[in-house]
Amino acid sequence: MTKTKSMTLTVRIHPAVKEGLRTVAEQERRSLANMIEVMIRDYCGRHGVALDKKPTSR
Secondary structure, X not given: OOOOOOOOOOOOOOHHHHXXXXXXXXXXXXXXXXXXXXXXXXXXXXXXXXXXXXXXXX
C-alpha cells in the first residue's frame, strides 16, 4: 500500500489566533499541524464537504 505524502501549507494568522491554536493543541496533546487538520476535517464534516481519507484516532 502506498502512502500519500503530506503537503506544505503556509498561512499568516493573527498572533492571538495562533496562541489559541497552540493552547488547544497543547490541551489535546497534538502538534499545531495536526490540530489544524483536525479542525478543518471537523468543519468540513459539519458543512457537508467530503474528504477522501479519515485521520487515525488519537
